[in-house]
Amino acid sequence: MTGIAIHGTDVVLRYGDTVAVDRSTFAIPAGKITALIGPNGSGKSTLLNGIAGLLAPAAGELTVSPLADRPRRIAYVLQTTKVNDALPITVYEVVAMGRYAGKGAYRWLRSADRTAIRRAMERMSVSHLADRHLHELSGGQRQRVFVAQGLAQDHDVLLLDEPLTGLDLTSAQAIDDVIHDENAHGCTVAMTTHDLAEARVADHVVLLAGRVVASGVPDEVLTAANLTAAYGPSLLHVEQGQVFLDDPAHRPVPGRHVHRERSIAVEPPVGDDGVTPL
Numbered sequence: 001m002t003g004i005a006i007h008g009t010d011v012v013l014r015y016g017d018t019v020a021v022d023r024s025t026f027a028i029p030a031g032k033i034t035a036l037i038g039p040n041g042s043g044k045s046t047l048l049n050g051i052a053g054l055l056a057p058a059a060g061e062l063t064v065s066p067l068a069d070r071p072r073r074i075a076y077v078l079q080t081t082k083v084n085d086a087l088p089i090t091v092y093e094v095v096a097m098g099r100y101a102g103k104g105a106y107r108w109l110r111s112a113d114r115t116a117i118r119r120a121m122e123r124m125s126v127s128h129l130a131d132r133h134l135h136e137l138s139g140g141q142r143q144r145v146f147v148a149q150g151l152a153q154d155h156d157v158l159l160l161d162e163p164l165t166g167l168d169l170t171s172a173q174a175i176d177d178v179i180h181d182e183n184a185h186g187c188t189v190a191m192t193t194h195d196l197a198e199a200r201v202a203d204h205v206v207l208l209a210g211r212v213v214a215s216g217v218p219d220e221v222l223t224a225a226n227l228t229a230a231y232g233p234s235l236l237h238v239e240q241g242q243v244f245l246d247d248p249a250h251r252p253v254p255g256r257h258v259h260r261e262r263s264i265a266v267e268p269p270v271g272d273d274g275v276t277p278l
Contacts, residue, residue: 005030005188010060020046024212034190035199038208044192052076075155080142092130098152120151140171160191
C-alpha cells in the first residue's frame with residue numbers, strides 16, 4: 001500500500017474560542033506507522049480527534065483519502081484515562097462495541113461479528129477476562145481491552161492515543177506487537193507518544209506544538225532545531241549529539257513500562273558562523 005492516507009492543508013482545529021492546532025499542513029502515509037509527538041498540550045490528541053471525524057476543522061481541509069473501491073475505515077483507541085472505567089460493563093461487551101458502528105440500529109451481532117470479537121480478544125490476550133468488569137482490571141489490562149475494541153472494528157486506519165504510556169511490561173509488549181502486526185498487514189497506524197526514541201523508529205513523524213512544526217521521516221523531523229522549536233530550551237537538552245527530554249508531566253514511573261530511553265542522537269545545531277554552540 002503506497003500513497004497518502006491522511007492529508008491536512010492549512011487545517012485549524014479548535015474547541016470553542018480555543019485554538020488547539022493552528023494552521024498546519026501535513027501528510028500521513030498509507031501503510032506506515034506514524035508517530036505524533038510533542039509536549040503536553042501540543043494538540044496531538046486533538047489532531048487524532050480531527051482525523052477520526054470527531055472534530056470538524058475550523059478552517060482548512062483534513063482529508064482521509066479513499067481506497068480504490070471504498071472509503072478508508074478508521075478505528076480509534078482512546079487513552080484509558082479518558083474512559084470511565086467504573087462503568088458496569090464487561091470486557092466482552094467493551095470489545096463487542098467495536099462492531100456496533102458497522103451494524104446500524106437494532107441489528108444483532110452475527111457469527112462474523114462474534115468471530116472478530118473473539119479474535120481481537122485473543123490477539124490482546126484478554127479472552128480470560130471476558131466476564132470481568134472494567135473496574136476490576138489493572139491499567140494495562142484496560143488498555144489492552146480498548147485496543148482489542150479497536151481491532152474488532154473493520155478498519156484500514158488505526159489511531160491510538162498514547163497506547164504505551166505508563167503500562168506494565170506485558171501489556172506494553174502486547175500492544176507494541178499488535179501495532180507492528182497491523183502495519184505488516186497493510187494497516188495505516190497513527191499513534192501519539194511522548195517517547196522521542198519511539199518516534200525515531202517510526203516510519204513517519206508529525207511534530208506538534210500547537211501547530212505542526214514539521215512532518216516527514218524521522219531524520220528530517222527530529223532535528224535539534226525542530227525539537228527546540230517544539231519543546232523549548234527549558235525542556236530540551238543537547239549534549240554531545242544526544243537530545244534529552246525533561247518533561248515533568250511524562251517522566252517514567254517506577255515499576256511501569258519504559259518503552260525506550262527518552263533520548264535520541266541528532267546532529268547538533270550549527271550557528272551562522274559555522275560553530276556548534278555548547
